[in-house]
Amino acid sequence: MGDNEVVFATLVTDEEDFQAAFMLVRSLRQFGGALKNAPFLIFTQNNPTDISRLKRLETVELLSVTDNTPQVGYFFRAKICAWAQAEELSTQSRSLVWIDPCCLVLREPELLNCGNGIAAALRPVHIRNIGQPISGEIDGFWKDIYNQCNTSIWKDGIESFVDEQKLLPYFNSHCFSLDPRMKILTKTKQNIESLVNNSLFMGSYCNDQLHKIFLFQSVLSATISSLLGEKSIRILPPDYGYPFHLQDKINAEKQFTKMEDMTIMVYEEEQHLMLAFQQLQLNQKFQDFSKYK
Numbered sequence: 001m002g003d004n005e006v007v008f009a010t011l012v013t014d015e016e017d018f019q020a021a022f023m024l025v026r027s028l029r030q031f032g033g034a035l036k037n038a039p040f041l042i043f044t045q046n047n048p049t050d051i052s053r054l055k056r057l058e059t060v061e062l063l064s065v066t067d068n069t070p071q072v073g074y075f076f077r078a079k080i081c082a083w084a085q086a087e088e089l090s091t092q093s094r095s096l097v098w099i100d101p102c103c104l105v106l107r108e109p110e111l112l113n114c115g116n117g118i119a120a121a122l123r124p125v126h127i128r129n130i131g132q133p134i135s136g137e138i139d140g141f142w143k144d145i146y147n148q149c150n151t152s153i154w155k156d157g158i159e160s161f162v163d164e165q166k167l168l169p170y171f172n173s174h175c176f177s178l179d180p181r182m183k184i185l186t187k188t189k190q191n192i193e194s195l196v197n198n199s200l201f202m203g204s205y206c207n208d209q210l211h212k213i214f215l216f217q218s219v220l221s222a223t224i225s226s227l228l229g230e231k232s233i234r235i236l237p238p239d240y241g242y243p244f245h246l247q248d249k250i251n252a253e254k255q256f257t258k259m260e261d262m263t264i265m266v267y268e269e270e271q272h273l274m275l276a277f278q279q280l281q282l283n284q285k286f287q288d289f290s291k292y293k
Helices: 016-031 052-056 076-091 142-148 184-195 201-205 208-211 215-227 244-249 270-279 284-290
Strands: 006-013 040-044 060-064 095-099 101-107 121-122 175-178 233-235 240-242 265-266
Touching: 006 016, 006 076, 016 040, 016 052, 016 101, 016 270, 016 284, 040 076, 052 060, 052 284, 076 095, 076 184, 095 233, 142 184, 142 215, 184 201, 240 244, 244 265, 244 270
Parallel strands: 006 040, 006 095, 040 060, 121 233, 240 265
Antiparallel strands: 095 175, 101 265, 121 175
16 A cells, blocks of 8 residues: 555445445545545455446445455454455555444544554443453453463553443454554454454353354453554543444533544444434534435
């Protein structure tokens, strides 16, 4: 991708992702400030029927996901492969921003730009789900992941945004930024595949739906914690990746009610995006944006 400081990337696997990705790129181009023209890699899988609109977007490159280990089965494998590919294509850049299609960029996301000692910028998870509480004994799931990733225990952890649980580092994966030269995503893929091939781990600690679903996010978090020191990780503020789809579960004093106060909004499903345009206070530029799909 040349010597661009920041490169964005996402993955499209179905028609809903296609529409969301179109809105995502448009939001970056309209509201991204100094980053509005950053290159955008869009990985595709399952051959969406109509990608012509994506092709018309500026500074966008469409790529197919390459899976070089199809025999290793786990949830979100296509995303992990796209992560590694995006990282390989961005090694001349300082920051690779992974952002899921179900997001909108609403202000310049300047804090996603790595550099000056920062090699990663992330949000804590929204809710604990399978996160490891910072107090008490580490369970077998996280212990095996930490052993695989060679991760040391942090003295200070993070707090999940919605249910406010104190956890060992467990980061959200809707939107984050990494220095691609560190090869963190490639190492994450290797760690996941090693764990999936560990029948004892899978049979004992990753044998239910919830752990299988969030294995990739847990390994990403542990790999980041292993390869980077705490001082080189920027914990992003709540306006980066604000989970509007969980608005009803967020304490009232922490809720964002104006779209202009968010930098990146996560909405998960189109119905939540429509609700956001209906329920949040919109200034004129967001009112105009909401009419164009």
